[in-house]
Amino acid sequence: MRRRCSTCCRRRRLNGEGERLLRALRDDAVVAPLALSALAHRELLSPADMTDAEHLRVLAESLLQLVEPAGGREGAKEAPRAQGPEARDAVAAALESAHPDRAGLEELRQLPARALRTSAALRGQERAQAAPVSG
Numbered sequence: 001m002r003r004r005c006s007t008c009c010r011r012r013r014l015n016g017e018g019e020r021l022l023r024a025l026r027d028d029a030v031v032a033p034l035a036l037s038a039l040a041h042r043e044l045l046s047p048a049d050m051t052d053a054e055h056l057r058v059l060a061e062s063l064l065q066l067v068e069p070a071g072g073r074e075g076a077k078e079a080p081r082a083q084g085p086e087a088r089d090a091v092a093a094a095l096e097s098a099h100p101d102r103a104g105l106e107e108l109r110q111l112p113a114r115a116l117r118t119s120a121a122l123r124g125q126e127r128a129q130a131a132p133v134s135g
Helices: 006-013 016-027 032-041 052-067 078-083 085-095 102-130
Strands: none
Touching (some): 052 085, 052 102, 085 102
């Protein structure tokens, strides 16, 4: 049984017309982040071929997609804390993007501060539980 490479298979799934449409949508104010992500995922657009603004839109889209399945703002509190400064830097860069989902970016903006508050609260609970009971 012959095994196909995943790159060829991904490229075959997107016909020439679909690729042309995605490339045309690179400049669309609303769907550009999705079009850019789809082109990059299918290896039809390399990072070297993206502008700085496109890189930021793809980064913002990736972060928004990461937060959404995690349960939105409540479920994604762990991500910035788990990734440390890299996550905060990525969020800061995404906030500078021209991504059209301003509400989603606002949620991203609030994640690092919310994660730090949650972390401090958890440490306080752990200390309270570890403290000997006087009586």
